[in-house]
Amino acid sequence: MGNALALALDEAVPLEGWRLWALVAVESALVVLGVIFYQHILLLTAVVLGVGLFFFLPAMPYVLLPLAFLASTLDLSGILLQFQLFNITYFHLFGGGLILFTLAHMLYRRDTSFPRLPVVFPLFFFITSLGLSSLYSPSTLEGLVLAVRIFLLSVLLLIMVVLIRSSKMAGWAVFWLLALGIAMSIVGIVQTATERVYFLPAEFVNLVGATTPRATGLYHNPNEYATFLMVCIILASALLLGAQKGRVWLRVVLGFVILVLMAGLIVSFSRSNWLATLVGVGLIAALSRRVKLMLWVLTAGLAILGIIALLSSNIAELVVSRFESIFKIFRPKEFFGSDVYVSSSVRVLLVVASWHMFLDHPFGIGTRGFPKVFEQYKPPNFPIWVPVRENHTLQARILAEQGIIGFIVYIWLLYVVVKSGIEAVRWADEPYMKAVAVGLLGVFVGYQVNFLFTAALTDNFFWMTTGMLFAVREIVRPKEAS
Secondary structure (H helix, E strand, C coil): CHHHHHHHHHCCCCCCCHHHHHHHHHHHHHHHHHHHCCCCHHHHHHHHHHHHCCCCCCCCHHHHHHHHHHHHHHHHHHEEEECCCCEEEHHHHHHHHHHHHHHHHHHHCCCCCCCCCCCHHHHHHHHHHHHHHHHCCCCHHHHHHHHHHHHHHHHHHHHHHHHCCCHHHHHHHHHHHHHHHHHHHHHHHHHHHCCCCECCCCHHHHHHCCCCCECCCCCCCHHHHHHHHHHHHHHHHHHHHHCCCCCHHHHHHHHHHHHHHHHHHHHCCCHHHHHHHHHHHHHHHHHCCCHHHHHHHHHHHHHHHHHHHHHCHHHHHHHHHHHHHCCCCCCHHHCCCCHHHHHHHHHHHHHHHHHHHHHHCCCCCCCCCHHHHHHHHCCCCCCCCCCCCCCCCHHHHHHHHHHHHHHHHHHHHHHHHHHHHHHHHHHCCCHHHHHHHHHHHHHHHHHHHHCCCCCCCCCHHHHHHHHHHHHHHHHHCCHHHC
């Protein structure tokens, strides 16, 4: 970091005239926001850091990266302002600052060129399909807000590529992710041990007896909490593969990290992320030709489950029953009195509704239109007492709302990212960078499995880790492939 700053200060400073005054105006606005919202401890800390780094952030914007990661884990506790259509959170503050100061850094270094990434065109067309389909949606305003959010997250994806330009920077980004993952996992374990856990508050859950205690960390939703831990487990597993044989201590540390993360994942009771983690770890084991890794992870999971069984046989039974329920989605007779079958079966019925919407509207009903028209397409056997009107399968939601064009563009986007990830794995010569590339590709695939059960396309870490994947690709790309 010191060398980077020294190199930056050795050069002529191009921030003169209106550019200098624009930078001062932005930084002054951040200070004003800090004064207005002084009662928020984290924001006050951010203002203090902002004043301390007043003239250094354009030279070192990457110091905001761990703060953007942390802000993403705060969820509802990180809300600064609430509006009807959206909230302003700490992530908007630090993520927005990351974008602005990275752009300032580019001006500072007189380098305003973006890398030519293969993901730019599919991203552009996907966002365009979101925006255009929102124009004829029954929820036009909500659709436009979603399109703008995806656009800004896409910008953040590109900023990650500009920001992370060395293996050392990639290593620091992964380090901060794993450090936060361990902290969140410990919070979840303590929540479970002290019975300060999450219960689904919806009235229909009480009707079906869904009182499964679920840890959430600092998140409001246990599934989002588990998604973050899924990301960390896959990355840690990939690094375990990349650890050199002589560095036994590193393997021991990473093994312990995986155990802690898996304990947090298990007590989240998030079936979708259990499955996504298995698929992601399985992928990196296959790409690395190290099937033993998969066996080690499974053994770790069973060991944790065994410890849980010794401490609480009830929780252990809940873990087993919830995992089994993934494969028992067509059991409508089990609706009453069993939350696991209701949750899985309702997801299938929501997909059925999406299919019928698509048949009637091949070009989609419009972004965010699914909840509005669901009653017209609700399957006859959909439980009348279930208030869910949101599609929990992203691929089905895209097909229903954006139609065949949006769905094809989404498949194109997936193909480009996976192809680029495989290129990064193939190009990486250094074992560590190859492990990071494999891990980030596994994270992206894990997200696709997760999206079969949740439609959380605005997950911050999905976009940031995808950006990290392309950053690694640019770092390891050979000159002849330019």
